Amino acid sequence: xxxxxxxxxxxxxxxxxxxxxxxxxxxxxxxxxxxxxxxxxxxxxxxxxxxxxxxxxxxxxxxxxxxxxxxxxxxxxxxxxxxxxxxxxxxxxxxxxxxxxxxxxxxxxxxxxxxxxxxxxxxxxxxxxxxxxxxxxxxxxxxxxxxxxxxxxxxxxxxxxxxxxxxxxxxxxxxxx
Amino acid sequence: xxxxxxxxxxxxxxxxxxxxxxxxxxxxxxxxxxxxxxxxxxxxxxxxxxxxxxxxxxxxxxxxxxxxxxxxxxxxxxxxxxxxxxxxxxxxxxxxxxxxxxxxxxxxxxxxxxxxxxxxxxxxxxxxxxxxxxxxxxxxxxxxxxxxxxxxxxxxxxxxxxxxxxxxxxxxxxxxx
DNA sequence: AAACAAGTTGAACAGTTGTTCCACTAGTCT
DNA sequence: AGACTAGTGGAACAACTGTTCAACTTGTTT
Numbered sequence: 308x309x310x311x312x313x314x315x316x317x318x319x320x321x322x323x324x325x326x327x328x329x330x331x332x333x334x335x336x337x338x339x340x341x342x343x344x345x346x347x348x349x350x351x352x353x354x355x356x357x358x359x360x361x362x363x364x365x366x367x368x369x370x371x372x373x374x375x376x377x378x379x380x381x382x383x384x385x386x387x388x389x390x391x392x393x394x395x396x397x398x399x400x401x402x403x404x405x406x407x408x409x410x411x412x413x414x415x416x417x418x419x420x421x422x423x424x425x426x427x428x429x430x431x432x433x434x435x436x437x438x439x440x441x442x443x444x445x446x447x448x449x450x451x452x453x454x455x456x457x458x459x460x461x462x463x464x465x466x467x468x469x470x471x472x473x474x475x476x477x478x479x480x481x482x483x484x
Numbered sequence: 485x486x487x488x489x490x491x492x493x494x495x496x497x498x499x500x501x502x503x504x505x506x507x508x509x510x511x512x513x514x515x516x517x518x519x520x521x522x523x524x525x526x527x528x529x530x531x532x533x534x535x536x537x538x539x540x541x542x543x544x545x546x547x548x549x550x551x552x553x554x555x556x557x558x559x560x561x562x563x564x565x566x567x568x569x570x571x572x573x574x575x576x577x578x579x580x581x582x583x584x585x586x587x588x589x590x591x592x593x594x595x596x597x598x599x600x601x602x603x604x605x606x607x608x609x610x611x612x613x614x615x616x617x618x619x620x621x622x623x624x625x626x627x628x629x630x631x632x633x634x635x636x637x638x639x640x641x642x643x644x645x646x647x648x649x650x651x652x653x654x655x656x657x658x659x660x661x
Numbered sequence: 662a663a664a665c666a667a668g669t670t671g672a673a674c675a676g677t678t679g680t681t682c683c684a685c686t687a688g689t690c691t
Numbered sequence: 692a693g694a695c696t697a698g699t700g701g702a703a704c705a706a707c708t709g710t711t712c713a714a715c716t717t718g719t720t721t
Contacts, residue, residue, distance in 0.1 A: 321698085337597060339516060342678065353700045358680065409596055416593055419586055419639040420514060428640050449656045452633030453626060459636065460629055462596040463605050479626045483660065495668070520709065530670050535710065 322360050324350050329371040334406035338413045341368060369423050372414035376427040379411060383434045390481050393438060393454070394473035401461035401468065409462060439481065446483075453480035499537050501527050506548040511583035515590045518545060546600050549591035553604040556588060560611045567658050570615060570631070571650035578638035578645065586639060616658065623660075630657035 328350030332341050343364065347354040361367035386396050400408040411431070418428035432451060439450045457476065461468050505527030509518050520541060524531040538544035563573050577585040588608070595605035609628060616627045634653065638645050 343680080344678075354679095355681095355700055356698090359698075359700095362680090364679070409593075412593055412596075415636070415640065416586075416589055419589075422642075425640060425642065432637065445652045445656055448634075448653045449630060452637055452653070453630040453657070455633030455636060456629030456631065457625075457633075459592070459632060460609065463592065463602060465599070465602065475622045476625045476629070479622055480630070498668085519707085521707080531709095532670055532711095533668090536668075536670095539710085541709070 321352065321356065325352070325357055325360055325367070326371050326374050329367060330375050330410060333371070333410040333413065337409075338368065338417065343367070365421075368417075369421070372410075372417065372424060373427040375411065376414060376430050379407075380430060380434055384437070386438055388438060388440050390478040391470070391474055393481070394477045395470040397454070397458055397461055397473055397477070398468060398470040400458060401464070405462070405467065408458070412459060412462065450480055495537075498529070498533065502529070502534055502537055502544070503548050503551050506544060507552050507584075507587060510548070510587040510590065514586075515545065515594060520544070542598075545594075546598070549587075549594070549601060550604040552588065553591065553607050556584075557607060557611055561614070563615055565615060565617050567655040568647070568651055570658070571654045572647040574631070574635055574638055574650055574654070575645060575647035577635060578641070582639070582644065585635070589636060589639065627657055 325346060329341060329346045332345055332349050336345075341364070343357045344354050346367065347357045350357075357367065361370060386392055414424060415428050415431065418424035432455075435451050435454055436447060439447060439454070442450070454477070457473065457480075461473075502523060506518060506523045509522055509526050513522075518541070520534045521531050523544065524534045527534070534544065538547060563569055591601060592605050592608065595601035609632075612628050612631055613624060616624060616631070619627070631654070634650065634657075638650075
């Protein structure tokens with residue numbers, strides 16, 4: 308809950324605008340395309356604004372990707388637990404929401420190099436665990452890995468897979484037959 | 485088979501040195517750390533050498549990652565098909581060979597943005613298909629996704645998982661129980 | 662021996678980068 | 692009213708980037 312302080316509130320808005328702009332840049336050009344200047348250009352603010360709120364590029368990246376994972380969590384919770392719904396979710400993630408999903412996966416991999424991002428990355432996994440439903444630890448791990456791999460393989464396919472094709476695979480992973 | 489031509493042979497050697505140096509840079513600093521100059525420094529050659537053999541940075545990256553996937557294929561074929569061996573492979577990939585595996589996964593994800601890398605990325609998948617052994621398409625896809633996800637999740641864990649912990653999960657994925 | 666292509670290299674180009682500095686405005690507190 | 696602080700933004704810094712150029716060496720072919 309932000310304080311009802313005039314100054315802070317104004318600052319927070321611009322903070323969010325910068326984060327949103329950064330995410331758009333990542334979606335469009337990948338993490339590689341993020342610079343203080345490219346983000347400032349995208350947000351329509353002077354370059355010094357981005358450095359004012361996020362002193363270093365690392366800080367900016369970490370804040371963006373953490374926030375983005377947090378934001379994605381909200382929409383994630385609305386997915387129901389049937390294999391068909393999960394298949395539809397993966398198909399959408401690799402199709403219409405491709406850019407966003409790609410950005411999210413770059414965070415995922417960046418977490419391998421930057422421990423600060425691990426929390427956000429694990430957030431992803433624990434959300435998938437909710438989707439997978441309760442089951443014993445070994446089976447849970449297998450399902451999570453399966454859904455994760457399905458998603459990433461969908462991203463590098465020449466054409467995004469269709470939900471109907473995904474459904475039997477998801478079903479096999481989630482129901483074990 | 486390279487021609488026994490003196491000039492070409494000498495050139496090819498330097499080509500390989502540059503590729504190897506690039507891979508080392510990717511392992512150490514990620515794709516983000518690759519520049520004509522950083523690679524040249526790593527290889528101990530002048531900057532113009534890297535541009536002579538690979539006119540653009542993209543060309544260099546694509547060549548390196550394609551070659552690296554091809555090279556990894558060799559060691560991959562030696563993995564036997566038992567769940568225990570696959571578990572050991574994953575544990576090693578996330579532990580001792582972490583840098584290399586990370587580099588390989590950055591290729592994997594880069595393929596999502598650059599179609600030129602898709603062939604190399606799919607090579608990965610088809611190699612895993614060999615490890616998985618023959619089975620019907622749906623089951624194969626589930627196993628491949630599972631192994632893929634297990635590997636990537638091992639990379640973002642705080643500590644690399646041990647083969648013993650991995651083994652039951654791999655077993656469940658491969659044998660379905 | 663001359664001609665040629667392949668390979669090698671230092672220097673330089675213009676453009677971009679992260680980051681810092683300083684002057685300025687606009688709200689808030691005393 | 693004056694002092695203070697958060698926020699704003701223009702200009703500049705040195706460092707680095709991808710890429711090109713022209714000069715040079717080397718090995719091979721005629």
